Amino acid sequence: MADTTFDERYRAIAARDARFDGQFFTAVRTTGIYCRPSCPARTPKPQNVAFYLTSAAAHDAGFRACRRCLPEAAPGTPAWDLRGDLAGRAMRLVSDGVVDREGVPGLAARLGYTPRHLHRVLTAELGAGPLALARARRAQTARDLLTSTALSVSDVAFAAGFGSIRQLNDTVRAVFATTPSDLQRRARVGAAPPVRRDGPPIRWCGADPATGAAGTPVLLRLALPVREPFDGVGTLRYLGARAVEGVEAADVTTPGTPGSPGSPRAPGVTARYARTLMLPHGPGAFEASAGADVGPGRVVLRLELASLADVATAVARVRRLLDLDADPVAVDTALAVDPALAAAVAAVPGIRVPGSVDAHELVVRAIVGQQISVAAARTHLSRLAAAVGTPWASTIPGLTRLFPTAAQVADDDGAHLALPTRQRSTVTATARALADGDLTVDVGADAASLRPALEARPGIGPWTSGYVALRVLGDPDVWLDGDVALRAGARALGLPDDPRALAAHATTWAPWRSYAARHLWHAAAAAARSTQRRTR
Numbered sequence: 343m344a345d346t347t348f349d350e351r352y353r354a355i356a357a358r359d360a361r362f363d364g365q366f367f368t369a370v371r372t373t374g375i376y377c378r379p380s381c382p383a384r385t386p387k388p389q390n391v392a393f394y395l396t397s398a399a400a401h402d403a404g405f406r407a408c409r410r411c412l413p414e415a416a417p418g419t420p421a422w423d424l425r426g427d428l429a430g431r432a433m434r435l436v437s438d439g440v441v442d443r444e445g446v447p448g449l450a451a452r453l454g455y456t457p458r459h460l461h462r463v464l465t466a467e468l469g470a471g472p473l474a475l476a477r478a479r480r481a482q483t484a485r486d487l488l489t490s491t492a493l494s495v496s497d498v499a500f501a502a503g504f505g506s507i508r509q510l511n512d513t514v515r516a517v518f519a520t521t522p523s524d525l526q527r528r529a530r531v532g533a534a535p536p537v538r539r540d541g542p543p544i545r546w547c548g549a550d551p552a553t554g555a556a557g558t559p560v561l562l563r564l565a566l567p568v569r570e571p572f573d574g575v576g577t578l579r580y581l582g583a584r585a586v587e588g589v590e591a592a593d594v595t596t597p598g599t600p601g602s603p604g605s606p607r608a609p610g611v612t613a614r615y616a617r618t619l620m621l622p623h624g625p626g627a628f629e630a631s632a633g634a635d636v637g638p639g640r641v642v643l644r645l646e647l648a649s650l651a652d653v654a655t656a657v658a659r660v661r662r663l664l665d666l667d668a669d670p671v672a673v674d675t676a677l678a679v680d681p682a683l684a685a686a687v688a689a690v691p692g693i694r695v696p697g698s699v700d701a702h703e704l705v706v707r708a709i710v711g712q713q714i715s716v717a718a719a720r721t722h723l724s725r726l727a728a729a730v731g732t733p734w735a736s737t738i739p740g741l742t743r744l745f746p747t748a749a750q751v752a753d754d755d756g757a758h759l760a761l762p763t764r765q766r767s768t769v770t771a772t773a774r775a776l777a778d779g780d781l782t783v784d785v786g787a788d789a790a791s792l793r794p795a796l797e798a799r800p801g802i803g804p805w806t807s808g809y810v811a812l813r814v815l816g817d818p819d820v821w822l823d824g825d826v827a828l829r830a831g832a833r834a835l836g837l838p839d840d841p842r843a844l845a846a847h848a849t850t851w852a853p854w855r856s857y858a859a860r861h862l863w864h865a866a867a868a869a870a871r872s873t874q875r876r877t878r
Contacts, residue, residue: 354379378413383410383411401474409518409519431786431787438655495510495522559626572666572694580860584720618743628645662697662816673693674693677854682836709806726759731743732744751770825859828862829844830869
């Protein structure tokens, strides 16, 4: 019997189909090289080809990265959000840097398994164990920094998570068959990278680089690859509409009219979204831009970090926040089958479901936002952040403080939340459980266990647990029963707005109901804007 998966992947590489970049890697036995599916090189014979789900598996099998198609620069694999199994959960935590910070035992403990069992499962499912997967992550980070910034090789080694320059050199030779200096030299001699390092030379001012304490912030600019189509402006506008004052800032501009709101999808529109965040080695901030001034297929990211060691983690969290590793063609193709959604998909191709940079923060925001409008939730959260959030003097305009930690929210005891008593109690009790470790919510959580654990708490229902799964875990198939905005969007698109009837219709959108919800929310917002214009 023929291997259907092999045949499908071989057809993809024969067609040089960029939609599959990052979803699997093609290794060629006769050359010892692995490539992305869209590599422009001559298609190898089937008998000389092997496919791997991860670059780490290709590394472990003895292959090196192609210098022509640069497979390490491809967008990430969308399967890690689609998969709720142990392998998918593990990969989300590996991407967040857990292996580098806590080792394999720490990763296994978070997932509830022994290190030996975890290694066995990952090797069987992905072709590589946790150490190899973490090594591949460091190699990718190092390549990005060597080719798109002016950091020294020693700074790159530290930023990518290597223990020494020698480890960096050994890994780069094994993966890319070259040296870090050669990678830098080729990037400077060839076509200049579109984004270079921003800001003054790094000065640690006597600080310990491992902590970044009291040191000058590290300022970097990077270009993040994205699968097209990509509704970048719409994604950043979604986050901007929910921005907490001082913690987040956003704007949309059109050519010749700086600061003008413009039409969200008009030609020439560029969106910017910035926020502060707490990272493993200290506080930081970022600014993401997408749209006309940035160009297709990428997001420009400006990072402000307390420590170089947080570069990879910050990038991973931004990618999750903006859902950059989604498979938009698969989503759009599936949703467009429904005539009620076809026009919406055509109008907004590549829509994304924003994630979160901080799981505990998202839980607090979800509880506060229960049964109130986006604008009201933003007001309550801004008041809370202003009262108890830690000040942070960012160089990025509009950012002045960090969102409160779970412990800070719990200690405030609802004093700065003008909510009903029951809801304030839910916020405080849940924040305390998060701070004390009695409730675990992170990107590696099991959705099947997380949602019941949340709903077991007084004041938390299916809407809130579903919203947390959607934003924290990146679950692509969440439906929020009874959501007022979803019902409004359904009416705008000619769908039934009765909760039961709408939920029944939504089953036809599985496994992409989270993305269908974004289309309905967008339709609701467009209808509200139209009504406002008519009543002026």
